[in-house]
Amino acid sequence: MDRRQFIKDLVALAALAPVTRIAAKAGADGDKSSDITEGLQVTRRPFRNTAQTVPLLGFGCMRLPTLDGGKIDIETVRKMVERAMKAGCNYFDTAYMYHGGESERCMGEVLKAYPRDSFYLTDKMPVWFAKEADDIERIFKEQLERCQTEYFDFYLVHSLNKSNWELAQKYKAYEFLSRMKKEGKIRRLGFSFHDTPEVLKTIIQSHEWDFCQIQLNYLDWELYRSREQYEVAAEAGVPLVIMEPLRGGVLASLSPDATEILKKAAPDASAASWAFRFVGSLPNVMCILSGMTRPEHLEDNIKTFSPLKPLTDDERKVLDEALLAYRKKLAVPCTACRYCMPCPFGVQIPRIFGIYNQYKASGNRWQFNSHYNSLPKSGRADSCVGCRRCVQHCPQKIQIPEMLAKIAEEVK
Numbered sequence: 001m002d003r004r005q006f007i008k009d010l011v012a013l014a015a016l017a018p019v020t021r022i023a024a025k026a027g028a029d030g031d032k033s034s035d036i037t038e039g040l041q042v043t044r045r046p047f048r049n050t051a052q053t054v055p056l057l058g059f060g061c062m063r064l065p066t067l068d069g070g071k072i073d074i075e076t077v078r079k080m081v082e083r084a085m086k087a088g089c090n091y092f093d094t095a096y097m098y099h100g101g102e103s104e105r106c107m108g109e110v111l112k113a114y115p116r117d118s119f120y121l122t123d124k125m126p127v128w129f130a131k132e133a134d135d136i137e138r139i140f141k142e143q144l145e146r147c148q149t150e151y152f153d154f155y156l157v158h159s160l161n162k163s164n165w166e167l168a169q170k171y172k173a174y175e176f177l178s179r180m181k182k183e184g185k186i187r188r189l190g191f192s193f194h195d196t197p198e199v200l201k202t203i204i205q206s207h208e209w210d211f212c213q214i215q216l217n218y219l220d221w222e223l224y225r226s227r228e229q230y231e232v233a234a235e236a237g238v239p240l241v242i243m244e245p246l247r248g249g250v251l252a253s254l255s256p257d258a259t260e261i262l263k264k265a266a267p268d269a270s271a272a273s274w275a276f277r278f279v280g281s282l283p284n285v286m287c288i289l290s291g292m293t294r295p296e297h298l299e300d301n302i303k304t305f306s307p308l309k310p311l312t313d314d315e316r317k318v319l320d321e322a323l324l325a326y327r328k329k330l331a332v333p334c335t336a337c338r339y340c341m342p343c344p345f346g347v348q349i350p351r352i353f354g355i356y357n358q359y360k361a362s363g364n365r366w367q368f369n370s371h372y373n374s375l376p377k378s379g380r381a382d383s384c385v386g387c388r389r390c391v392q393h394c395p396q397k398i399q400i401p402e403m404l405a406k407i408a409e410e411v412k
Ligand code: SF4
Pocket: 343, 344, 345, 346, 347, 349, 383, 384, 385, 386, 387, 388, 389, 390, 391, 400, 401, 404
């Protein structure tokens, strides 16, 4: 998307905002911070061209509050859900393995206090848990049972990358889930995604998907090729749910120099609010998930999303400046410009650096392994033969083979 189109979309979005807000309904939980946010209602966006609306802020259930010992603190979840519902934040996103299956059970228990048509419950099919096609049906039934529900409002094939997509095809996951949709057990069918824009294009064109979920934030916009993924979905007319808008919390607490730049521009705005507003400025975004672990996170988010104000051009410049300061602190200062490509030996240089930076920023080794292992063997760091042809093309002067050797060593 070029800059002119981006601005056009922002203007269209600004016009859309007032009509997509729903009527306010007061609520109180006695919490001081909620006094400030009392009566606020989060921005809603239409689902495609239908009358259905979805809150722009979605309640991610992957990092629920826990007690000492790691058990989910269900009473705090209950209060947070009550607060979220009052603010119109009624999209709850769980998955089979979140909190070892306890997230689904917890949300089933908490949400049964509300009329079934007053909230959206989203769940996901982990195809890598299946050993044969029948397991897809078994897992789906188990999820309905755990969540104490007759149907899911939104349902995704979970974490598709090249290899999980092959598994999904092998076990005919889409075919089974489409059948569930026809039977009314799924209302909207989509998939969540972690791979290249090229793989996304293949998957998105394979079926009639209702929506798609990708990782997107201002750091990954170029680094992780989120911009290209956004464009693939926008071109296909598939609305997006966004995960990792704060990149695992990294964008909620930037480096001191980057934080200083944001604070100078808006002393009262949290770093997280900048990140959410960046994502919310994109018109093809239907819902932004935030894994809220504490009630304060929810209150801060309600403030940011009621209503969500798209970034102005001046604010965008401030964010660019903060991003520049932050990126200087990254493990590899790769900008994903791809001037070093193609490597004659097939090494996927910017992709490797992107997922390595992501790992260093988030500390999430599981995610790193998953992304790294989805690369073809010839594309991995240990396939570099040290010919140094790439180095002369790198405007960041990165010593690419040495850095790849370091990463290959760490992968071991
Ligand atoms: S040094 Fe390594 S990454 Fe660079 S071109 Fe040669 S083989 Fe490819």
